[in-house]
Each structure stands twice: as structure tokens, then as C-alpha cells.
Amino acid sequence: MLPYWLLFLIPAVGVFSPELLDARSRQRVLWLIAVVFTLAIGLRFEVGGDWYAYLDYLERGSALTFPEVLKRGDPGYYLVNWLVGSLGGSIFWVNGLCGLVLMAGVIRFALRQPLPWLALLVAVPYLIMVVAMGYTRQATALGFVLLGLVALGDGKLRAFVFWVLIAAAFHKSAVLMIPIAALASGGNRIWVGFWVGLMTLLGGYLFLFDSADALWTNYVEADYQSSGGFIRVMMNAVPALLFVLLRNRLDLKPSESRLWWWMAVLSIVCIPLVLLSSTATDRVALYLIPIQLFLFARLHLISNDVFWRSMIVLGVVAYYALVQFVWLNFAAHAFAWLPYQMIWLVQ
Numbered sequence: 413m414l415p416y417w418l419l420f421l422i423p424a425v426g427v428f429s430p431e432l433l434d435a436r437s438r439q440r441v442l443w444l445i446a447v448v449f450t451l452a453i454g455l456r457f458e459v460g461g462d463w464y465a466y467l468d469y470l471e472r473g474s475a476l477t478f479p480e481v482l483k484r485g486d487p488g489y490y491l492v493n494w495l496v497g498s499l500g501g502s503i504f505w506v507n508g509l510c511g512l513v514l515m516a517g518v519i520r521f522a523l524r525q526p527l528p529w530l531a532l533l534v535a536v537p538y539l540i541m542v543v544a545m546g547y548t549r550q551a552t553a554l555g556f557v558l559l560g561l562v563a564l565g566d567g568k569l570r571a572f573v574f575w576v577l578i579a580a581a582f583h584k585s586a587v588l589m590i591p592i593a594a595l596a597s598g599g600n601r602i603w604v605g606f607w608v609g610l611m612t613l614l615g616g617y618l619f620l621f622d623s624a625d626a627l628w629t630n631y632v633e634a635d636y637q638s639s640g641g642f643i644r645v646m647m648n649a650v651p652a653l654l655f656v657l658l659r660n661r662l663d664l665k666p667s668e669s670r671l672w673w674w675m676a677v678l679s680i681v682c683i684p685l686v687l688l689s690s691t692a693t694d695r696v697a698l699y700l701i702p703i704q705l706f707l708f709a710r711l712h713l714i715s716n717d718v719f720w721r722s723m724i725v726l727g728v729v730a731y732y733a734l735v736q737f738v739w740l741n742f743a744a745h746a747f748a749w750l751p752y753q754m755i756w757l758v759q
Contacts, residue, residue, distance in 0.1 A: 413740050415752040419452060420536045420736055424729060426529030442528060446515040453515070453544045454508025457755045460546035461748040469493055470503050488581030489549045504755055510552040510582075514544050517558030521702065524562055525709035530728060534705050537736035538647070543698060545749060550698055553579035553586040557699055560589070567667045569593050589699055592678075596671040641694035645679075645686045647735070648700045651707035652679035661714045675703045708732075 422445055426438075433441060460466075473481065473490045474497025484490045489510075496505045518539070522531035544551040560575030572593050579586035655662075655676040659669060679700045686693040708728045712721040740746055 413750065416541055416736065416740060419449065419541065420533065420733065423529045423533035423536065427533055427725065427729060438528065439523060442519050442523065446519045449540060450508060450511045450515050453511030455504055455754050456545055457753040459749055459752055461745050462546060466548055467503055470497060470506060473497055486549055486582055486584060488578065489552065507548060510548050511544055514551045514555035517555035520562055521558045521705060524565065525706065526713065527709045530725060531705040531709035533729060534708050534732055537732050537739060539701050542739065549583040553583040554698060557586060557589055558702060561702055564593060564596060564671055565668050585695060586699065588696060592674055595674040642686050644694055645682045645697050648679040648697055648703055649683055651704050652676035654711065655707050658714050662710050663713055672703065672706055675700060679703055
């Protein structure tokens with residue numbers, strides 16, 4: 413467990429020592445730390461519930477021709493495997509490249525928050541430790557979605573759609589994020605709705621519609637139960653409810669307020685949906701994890717008192733330390749992540 417706690421400790425030091433670095437130095441250090449996290453994600457050995465399944469992906473992807481790669485489901489991930497296989501690389505190359513995408517999204521997103529170190533800390537217990545080291549395709553897709561959310565927060569609608577379509581090439585479920593652009597837009601709703609609807613249909617045609625029946629059968633009709641799905645949905649719902657109650661005190665731009673209002677609404681809607689199909693809702697809720705980073709990295713802004721701001725930050729750190737402790741010690745599938753092993757240490 414120690415390596416996971418060391419990953420948690422890195423941003424914790426930054427949270428409690430903000431005066432050590434100026435803004436420019438902090439940015440450089442955060443990107444350097446992103447490299448450390450990328451190595452931890454990429455060089456892990458037999459860590460994650462789908463470890464052997466991803467070995468099969470590499471074997472299958474290496475045997476394909478380039479035209480065949482483009483015809484596969486999730487062609488972006490197959491393309492990475494095809495390139496790595498063509499160069500004689502291993503699964504560690506694949507995991508490293510995918511980890512780099514996720515960490516690029518996390519750091520880019522964190523740097524837009526009032527407390528970047530705290531945003532990174534919030535990402536560690538589940539987004540980085542569990543998702544990045546277990547669900548490689550969706551973790552990569554989520555990295556691109558985070559880049560898209562940064563763009564959408566700046567009002568860059570087309571950039572958001574671009575990043576989400578790239579994300580959908582790694583996991584087709586990411587295409588479900590495109591309608592958020594229309595909901596969050598402050599411009600001509602009819603024109604934006606038409607344009608985003610067109611992109612949604614295009615993305616759905618390319619990545620989702622051809623397998624919609626299979627997705628419904630596998631996730632809903634089969635009623636697969638994602639262990640802990642309700643808890644993970646509630647982890648998004650808690651900051652979502654806080655946002656709904658406190659958004660007027662969070663010093664947001666209008667474009668940010670609209671975007672995160674809808675992210676909060678969708679997070680809350682997932683509560684009843686998880687009872688219908690825990691696995692399907694749990695997988696879609698992965699794309700709503702950014703609301704945790706966004707809300708908890710600025711929750712301290714609700715107070716003007718330095719003491720209470722410090723107590724709020726301390727409470728967030730303690731909460732996510734508890735999340736990590738509970739997952740490592742009591743999660744049904746934590747055994748697949750324990751012990752953490754790195755390829756350099758087992759050869």
C-alpha cells in the first residue's frame with residue numbers, strides 16, 4: 413500500500429506548503445510530478461483488474477493491419493497498440509502513453525483551479541489510483557474529456573467537441589458528453605443545439621450506434637452489478653449537491669457556472685439511474701468525476717475567514733485520505749491493485 417500513499421503524499425505536501433513556490437514554479441513542478449505519476453501508471457506490473465485483458469488487446473492490435481485498426485471498436489486505443497506492437501514495444505509503452513494523456517488532462521485542469529495541488533490530491537484515490545491503473549481505455553478518454561472541459565469553461569465549444577470525439581476513439585461511451593456543450597452554451601441555443609446535435613449524431617454513428625444493442629444487453633438487460641457503483645456515484649453527487657447550494661459563492665465566470673451546473677445535475681440524476689443498472693451508470697459516471705476536482709479545489713472560497721478556509725481544505729484532504737484508506741482496505745476488488753509492483757522491481 414505504501415506506493416499509493418506516497419502518491420497521495422506528493423500533492424498533500426503541495427497543499428500544505430503553498431508559499432514554497434510562486435505561480436510559475438508551481439506550474440513547472442506540477443508538470444514534473446505529472447511525469448512521476450505517468451511512470452507509476454505506465455510501469456506498473458500486474459496491477460489492475462483488467463491487466464490480462466489489456467495484454468490481449470496488445471496481442472490482437474499488433475496482429476492487425478492499419479486499415480483493420482480503423483475499423484475496430486475504440487480505434488484510438490487499437491491504434492496505440494498497433495503502433496507499440498509495430499515498434500516492438502510492450503504493454504508498459506501502451507500504459508505509459510495512456511497515462512500521459514490522463515495526467516496531461518488532470519494537470520491542465522488542476523492549473524485552472526484556485527488550489528491546483530488540492531485538485532491533484534482529489535484525483536489520486538480514485539481517478540489516478542483506480543481508473544488510470546485499471547480502466548486504461550476510459551482513463552485515456554477521460555484525459556481528453558478533461559482537456560475538453562477546460563476548453564468549454566473558456567467558451568470554446570468546437571475545441572470541446574474535438575477533444576470529446578478524440579476521447580470517443582478510445583472509449584465510445586465518451587460521445588455521451590457532447591450534448592453538455594449545448595446545455596452549457598450561453599449563445600444562440602437553437603444554433604448551438606443544432607450544431608452540437610449534428611456532432612452528437614456524427615460521433616454516435618462513428619463510435620456508438622453500431623454497438624448500442626450490445627451495450628444495452630451487456631450493461632442493462634444483463635443487470636451486471638458494479639461493486640461499489642452506488643458509492644462512486646455518491647462521490648460525484650456530494651460535490652454536485654454542494655455546487656447547487658453554493659455556486660453563487662464560488663466566484664465563477666458565467667460560462668463556468670453554466671457548465672458545472674449541468675455537470676452537477678447529471679451527477680445527481682445518476683443516483684436513481686444506478687439502481688436501474690449499476691454498471692452502466694458507474695461507467696458513465698466516470699466522466700463526471702471532474703466535478704470532484706472542480707468543487708473541492710474551490711470550496712474554501714465560500715468563506716472569507718483564513719481559519720475556516722484552512723479548515724475546509726484540511727477537511728477535503730482528510731476526506732480523500734479516508735476514501736483511499738477505505739478503498740485499499742475494504743473494496744471488493746482492491747486485491748487486484750495490491751501489492752503495487754513496478755516492472756523494474758520484479759525483473
